[in-house]
Amino acid sequence: MKHVKDLLKRADMADARAMPTPMMSGLRLDASRAVFDRPTLYRSVVGGLQYATITRPDIAYAVNKVSQFLHSPLEQHWKAVKRILRYLAGTTNMGLEFHKSEDFRILAFCDSDWAADPVYRKSTTGYCVFLGSNIISWSSRKQVSVSRSNTEAEFRAVADAMTDTMWLQKLISEMHLP
Incomplete structure (x- = not known):
């Protein structure tokens, strides 16, 4: 605030x-x-x-x-x-809130905007990852290379979200959480 x-x-x-x-x-x-x-x-x-x-x-x-x-x-x-x-x-009253939870399921959402950069025609990837009902990771960034289709841009977004999700899964298993 x-x-x-x-x-x-x-x-x-x-x-x-x-x-x-x-x-x-x-x-x-x-x-x-x-x-x-x-x-x-x-x-x-x-x-x-x-x-x-x-x-x-x-x-x-x-x-x-x-x-x-x-x-x-x-x-x-x-x-x-x-x-x-x-x-x-x-929206000064808004922000992240974390709630106690026994739910350790990881859920990820992602999206991209194909070739939205008017100069370089690069897409932007965005994703967020939840542990139970709490958001624990998010990103929004320009993709490294130019995608030739909306499908390719979306695939890159899924790949970024999955990379983060797999890392979080490994971290959670190393902490011996269910």
Whole structure:
């Protein structure tokens, strides 16, 4: 909560109106418009948002997208960052909650957006892994290589989620949990 308030203050958005989502659906960020005149502020706020994803996986995808423009942020990128901040301002009571559970089943969900990067045509993979009802791992990142189809992009997302899931299964078995 304090971290979010510090980010809002740093961005001169202490009284910002809350938004229902961290990013508009279908938003395409590119590198072809007006340059943002305060790149140091952009990098500072985005760095704070990256830190916030530790306890707020709901902003991981949006933060991943704005992080791709740290080298030369534009006005449209700053607007996207401000929307994330406005979303956080309205959801300060949200975060990770862990509940005691005897359920040690691992459940993973994944998805990808095929060729969504407008410049390099790379896909983004996202997944989350649950131990019982508690989320214990998540990721949102650009795929290393270009997928030639939606199926291939989805397969890469499944492979990433399964790699993490298999590692967690091994960890749980080494801890002698059922």
